[in-house]
Amino acid sequence: MAENKTQKHPISPDRQPDEMRDAFGKTLVDLGREFPSIVVLDADLNTSSKIVYFKKAFPDRFFQIGIAEQNLFGMAAGLALTGYIPFPSTFAAFVARRAADQIAISIAYPNLNVKIPGSYVGLPTSRAGASHNAIEDIAVMRALPNMKVADPGDNRDLAAIMRTAVNTPGPVYFRITRITLPDMFEAGHQFEWGKGVIVRSGSDVTLFGTGMMTSLCLRAADLLAQESISAEVVHLASIKPIDGDLITDSISRTGCGVTAENASVIGGFGDAVSQVVCSTFPAPLKRIGVQDKWVNSGGIDDLFTQHHMQPADIAEAAKNVIRQRKPFQIVAP
Amino acid sequence: MNPKLSSDDLLNLEEMAYQIRRLSVEMICYGQWGHIGGSFSMAEILSVLYFQALSIDPKRPKWENRDRLVLSKAHGSPALYATLALKGFIAIDDLYTYCEPGGLEGHTDMTHTPGLETSGGPLGMGLSVAAGMALGLKLRENARARVFCLMGDGEIQEGNVWEAAMSAAHYHLDNLIGILDYNKVMAKGRVSDLMQIEPVAEKWQAFGWEVIEIDGHDIEEIAQAIYEARWIRPHGSPIIIIAHTVKGRGVERAEFNYQWHTHAPDPQTADQMLKELAITYKRPVQGYSRINEPVKKETFYGGE
Numbered sequence: 234m235a236e237n238k239t240q241k242h243p244i245s246p247d248r249q250p251d252e253m254r255d256a257f258g259k260t261l262v263d264l265g266r267e268f269p270s271i272v273v274l275d276a277d278l279n280t281s282s283k284i285v286y287f288k289k290a291f292p293d294r295f296f297q298i299g300i301a302e303q304n305l306f307g308m309a310a311g312l313a314l315t316g317y318i319p320f321p322s323t324f325a326a327f328v329a330r331r332a333a334d335q336i337a338i339s340i341a342y343p344n345l346n347v348k349i350p351g352s353y354v355g356l357p358t359s360r361a362g363a364s365h366n367a368i369e370d371i372a373v374m375r376a377l378p379n380m381k382v383a384d385p386g387d388n389r390d391l392a393a394i395m396r397t398a399v400n401t402p403g404p405v406y407f408r409i410t411r412i413t414l415p416d417m418f419e420a421g422h423q424f425e426w427g428k429g430v431i432v433r434s435g436s437d438v439t440l441f442g443t444g445m446m447t448s449l450c451l452r453a454a455d456l457l458a459q460e461s462i463s464a465e466v467v468h469l470a471s472i473k474p475i476d477g478d479l480i481t482d483s484i485s486r487t488g489c490g491v492t493a494e495n496a497s498v499i500g501g502f503g504d505a506v507s508q509v510v511c512s513t514f515p516a517p518l519k520r521i522g523v524q525d526k527w528v529n530s531g532g533i534d535d536l537f538t539q540h541h542m543q544p545a546d547i548a549e550a551a552k553n554v555i556r557q558r559k560p561f562q563i564v565a566p
Numbered sequence: 567m568n569p570k571l572s573s574d575d576l577l578n579l580e581e582m583a584y585q586i587r588r589l590s591v592e593m594i595c596y597g598q599w600g601h602i603g604g605s606f607s608m609a610e611i612l613s614v615l616y617f618q619a620l621s622i623d624p625k626r627p628k629w630e631n632r633d634r635l636v637l638s639k640a641h642g643s644p645a646l647y648a649t650l651a652l653k654g655f656i657a658i659d660d661l662y663t664y665c666e667p668g669g670l671e672g673h674t675d676m677t678h679t680p681g682l683e684t685s686g687g688p689l690g691m692g693l694s695v696a697a698g699m700a701l702g703l704k705l706r707e708n709a710r711a712r713v714f715c716l717m718g719d720g721e722i723q724e725g726n727v728w729e730a731a732m733s734a735a736h737y738h739l740d741n742l743i744g745i746l747d748y749n750k751v752m753a754k755g756r757v758s759d760l761m762q763i764e765p766v767a768e769k770w771q772a773f774g775w776e777v778i779e780i781d782g783h784d785i786e787e788i789a790q791a792i793y794e795a796r797w798i799r800p801h802g803s804p805i806i807i808i809a810h811t812v813k814g815r816g817v818e819r820a821e822f823n824y825q826w827h828t829h830a831p832d833p834q835t836a837d838q839m840l841k842e843l844a845i846t847y848k849r850p851v852q853g854y855s856r857i858n859e860p861v862k863k864e865t866f867y868g869g870e
Contacts, residue, residue: 272705296701296737298733299729299732299733299736301729301732301733303690303691303694303725303726303729304694304697304726304729304730304732304733306694307691307693307694307695307697307698307726307730308694308695308697308698308701308730308733309698310684310694310695310698311694311695311696311697311698311699311700311701311702311713312698312699312701312702313698314634314683314684314695314698314699314702315698315699315702315703315705315706316702316706317702317705319698334688334691335691335694335726338685338686338687338688338691339684339685339686339691339694339695342675342677342685343675343676343677343684343685344677
């Protein structure tokens with residue numbers, strides 16, 4: 234996998250300007266220039282999360298809160314209440330685990346205008362191990378009323394999500410993958426809450442991807458094509474609200490689907506898609522993601538293999554659901 | 567801005583503290599849920615804040631230059647709702663919707679009630695939000711507005727409080743005034759028995775705060791402390807007023823009694839409490855005003 238290059242420079246990740254976290258840091262500066270009310274709060278991770286760019290550009294609007302994530306989100310709530318648009322930034326694992334209560338009651342419950350980036354999501358983080366690999370953040374954040382949740386598929390998607398988030402009143406949680414992702418969208422790409430996009434048309438099975446997994450779904454679709462299976466790939470960056478119409482439209486044409494998320498399948502994106510499919514067009518659906526396991530230290534490629542989240546795993550799941558599909562015939566050779 | 571209260575002021579503030587207690591009993595009885603002990607212990611503090619100290623306008627609850635009160639001990643909501651009603655943010659009749667569907671929320675919900683600055687319930691969170699507000703006001707160079715954060719004593723067992731305390735001192739938030747309702751009792755017993763928080767003043771000092779200690783039921787002392795915190799003490803550090811209070815102050819059976827931390831009186835008990843309050847505060851004896859109205863639920867709540 235292309236992500237391997239993160240492992241080459243574990244000490245100086247700055248050498249990789251195209252990582253999504255870099256795009257995040259730069260987009261934040263762009264938005265900061267445009268929106269003077271944006272303030273950024275850090276919990277001692279600014280060079281990892283890349284909010285260091287904002288710190289350098291707008292030192293008066295950057296606040297170091299120290300290693301105190303509960304206070305990080307509480308103070309963000311207070312800043313929102315005085316008219317600012319705060320971006321309290323830390324690793325996703327600390328967002329959804331350490332500060333879940335503060336985010337729920339101080340931010341989501343009163344519907345405050347706080348934009349929460351979750352850095353280092355899922356498997357491709359560093360080699361820090363299970364304590365730092367956020368796999369439950371989608372489930373936790375989407376369970377909170379008022380909270381919107383998004384997982385971008387590439388850097389342009391991320392920038393579009395951030396812009397839309399700033400223009401949308403209320404709390405938003407969005408995920409930032411640490412690694413470089415292949416470009417999926419053209420310049421000028423727009424993001425809208427509750428709108429997915431078909432990134433590859435097909436007729437035999439739908440691969441529903443969110444975040445970085447959509448690009449793996451595209452690679453799975455290539456593998457399936459070699460076996461004359463036509464896979465549709467639907468990218469759903471907006472996990473909440475989710476594009477129920479598009480999900481139903483696609484699966485009613487293909488008759489079966491696979492979901493793929495860079496997170497635990499419990500309560501996450503796959504469950505969100507399942508909720509739509511179960512109520513509108515019940516059909517076989519398999520969920521690719523972390524299957525109730527902790528994600529320990531390891532090389533990125535190895536971790537994707539270990540957790541059965543490689544393109545080949547997605548393709549295999551697709552063939553399984555095609556076999557389960559009724560009343561259609563199996564398309565595979 | 568003179569902290570010296572006239573005798574009329576004093577009478578008015580005492581009256582408001584009495585009314586806060588009276589209405590709290592009625593709300594908690596009517597809603598069949600609520601915290602009498604923690605509402606009573608901060609009645610004088612709320613009276614002085616809302617009827618003497620805070621720069622607020624019920625007609626403009628979102629006025630930009632207003633002072634803000636964050637009720638971190640959000641279970642004290644009956645006393646705060648009563649105060650907001652007496653001040654004119656909400657109607658007195660609204661109080662009788664406490665804990666009913668569509669009515670006043672059990673713990674605070676700022677989206678639902680004008681005059682509430684935050685939503686709360688889980689303890690230990692309010693000071694962070696208040697510190698964020700104080701920082702935001704400083705950024706706006708709004709020099710006059712102050713942020714007050716009313717905390718419970720057991721609440722400071724939460725680590726989040728000390729994260730907030732540390733950052734408030736770090737950012738020199740001298741527009742932030744904490745008030746500790748030190749009523750000595752938490753939900754299931756005395757604070758000193760369950761988890762000692764002493765030495766309290768020294769803890770706040772060590773975290774870089776100015777400390778003022780007062781009798782939290784003495785209206786003149788409260789007014790003086792708030793005046794000092796607002797006008798004399800601020801020179802780069804946040805200020806905490808440690809208000810020594812009595813949990814359940816005003817009704818003998820509830821004083822220092824953890825069993826009245828969360829407990830809704832039945833109408834007969836509420837009636838006795840209201841009579842006792844009236845005698846203590848030398849007011850005309852009134853019974854529970856809604857005693858003759860049909861009770862909505864079959865049993866009265868006596869637990870958490």
